[in-house]
Amino acid sequence: MGSNLMKKIFAKKLGREVKVEEIIYIEPDLVMTHDHQGPMTIREFENIGADSLWNPDKVIFVMDHRTPSQTLVAVENHQKLRKFAKKYGVTKFFDVGEGVCHDLVAEKALVRPEMVYIATDSHTVTEGALGLFATGVGSSEMASIFATGRVWLKIPETIKVTLKGTLQKGVYGKDIALRLLEIIKTGGADYKVLEFGGPGASSVSVASRMSLCNMCLEMGAKTAIFPVDNVTVEYYKEKGVGVQELYPDEDGEYISEIIVDLDQLEPLIAFPFSPDNVRSVSQLGDDVYELNQSVIGTCTGARYEDLKVAADILKGRQVKSGTRMLIVPATKDLMLRCTQEGIIETFLKAGAMVNVPCCGPCGAYGMGVVAEDESTITTGSRNFVARMGAPGAHIYLSNAATAAASAIEGKLTDPRKYL
Amino acid sequence: MNKSLNGKVFKFGDDIDTGQIIPGKYVVLTDPDELASHVFEDIAPEFKSKVELGDIIVAGKNFGTGSSREHAPKAIKFSGISAVIAKSFARIFYRNAINIGLFAITLPQVDEFKENDQITINLNEGKVINHTQGKEYEFELPHKVMLDIFAEGGIIPFTKKELNLK
Ligand code: SF4
Secondary structure (H helix, E strand, O other), X not given: OOOOHHHHHHHHHHOOOOOOOOEEEEOOOEEEXXXXXXXXXXXXXXXXXXXXXXXXXXXEXXXXXXXXXXXXXXXXXXXXXXXXXHHHOOOEEEOOOOEOHHHHHHHOOOOOOOOEEEEOOHHHHHHHHXXXXXXXXXXHHHHHHHHHOOEEEEOOOEEEEEEEOOOOOOOOHHHHHHHHHHHHOOOOOOOOXXXXXXXXXXXXXXXXXXXXXHHHHHHOOOEEEOOEOHHHHHHHHOOOOOOOOEOOOOOOOOXXXXXXXXXXXXXXXXXXXXXXXXXXXXXXXXXXXXXXXXEEOOOOOOOHHHHHHHHHHHOOOOXXXXXXXXEOOOEHHHHHHHHHOOHHHHHHHOOOEEOOOOOHHHHOOOOOOEOOOOEEEEOOOOOOOOOOEOOOOEEEEOOHHHHHHHHHHOEOOOHHHHO | OOXXXXXXXXXXXXXXXXXXXXXXXXXXXXXXXXXXXXXXXOOOOOHHHHOOOOOEEEEOOOXXXXXXXXXXXXXXXXXXXXXXXXXXEOHHHHHHHHHXXXXXXXXXXXXXXXXXXXXXXXXXXXXXXXXOOOEEEEOOXXXXXXXXXXXXXXXXXXXXHHXXXX
């Protein structure tokens, strides 16, 4: 039996074949923590009592969750992390305002195909979009990696997801993720790898692949992974980086296969309070789902393609009075590009607010929280109870086009009529 | 490992996410006792006053889904809970739990447990005994790599020992 993508990556690194269920010890190529899990990580690192990091060049710090520093505790945590980074020689330090961790490591081409990337964030799986093995751990485990340069992993089983057809207008990676959630449900890929491929993959951009891999975590996946194909090679080429294509063997090892027909896929929305509570925009019916807020932000829908389509929809139109619209570009460089291209101007003229790159309202950290009995649509990845504010607040998850169209009408809206 | 955990049961449902265990606003805290003082604040405010040292949580599927915050298992452990039994766990929560010294086991029959049942988890034999219901269950012990970490009290003491640090 041949190898799937994950097995190929580990086999190259270890110089031998790996078997499902086997425990391996491995030195990560890169690790990351942020201002949310970082304070606990450095506290535990100090509890270990090691006097140096195993390799400061392989460590990334990102200040993105509680930024711009909203409270005294938050700013003190930022201070502690800056001090720690200085003391232990961490130079890959992205300070307040630079952007969201999962977007930054890709944008700066820090993560590369075939790497093993471990970070203290559940959505680390996002990076699998670029053909690497990326997964999350907790703070104590990261503290241990800081000290030893080693992590143990159990080789998981892999589910193959075959994409057929072509992504249609108004449909994005977010919708593929929601479709999968509808099929296998939260926890449906517990401890497993979701490997993407098939003839439809070439119609899915890196931005969309990232949102898709990101949400595989909501299915319980240990990671998600795309082959390194033409789309990936082009992505790195634009950054001046050459990478090798990487595909699974034809007879790779999979426990099951899911086929998603992109031709048939419509914009989807996850209703409260679970990402797998999915409905299609064309099935909204006569019920009116009024919105107090619309958010385009987070690591699951605030990249260039998202902001661009939102601006195309909002151009010359107005956000409905009574609905607040908040836009948080994923990184500073992206915000600059959008400023230069007039995209930010379009948002402001349409009546939206634009915020500094950060996690934004994703986890109710400070900005854009919603009250009891309010409802919000968001391009984020989670609509759990109280995720964005009051426990009773209704959260709808969608792609950026749907969030923009819904802001114009003040209710859940099919974006395709604006495209 | 010769160890048994004893306590009364607290029942929780399916898909209890880390934000329900410890709300996001408290993730700025790093002190485990402070975290414990806010455990389950939104969904079970009475939990804190009822929990006694050694008690055991019995929950449904996908326990600990959501963020990677180990603040969640820490808040549970430092409230006095010794173990969580669930139908299934979100991967990072499970790993975090063992890494910080909170025992976690998967058991399909969790629906047979009732709130306040007195139970014992025998780590040596891989058995859960429900004294109130008069039933016994076998469970699969965590992988050796995790048991070794748990036996040292978590990954921090484990790493200390590995690196010969005091
Ligand atoms: S944007 Fe949301 S999901 Fe993404 S890293 Fe930040 S808090 Fe996590």
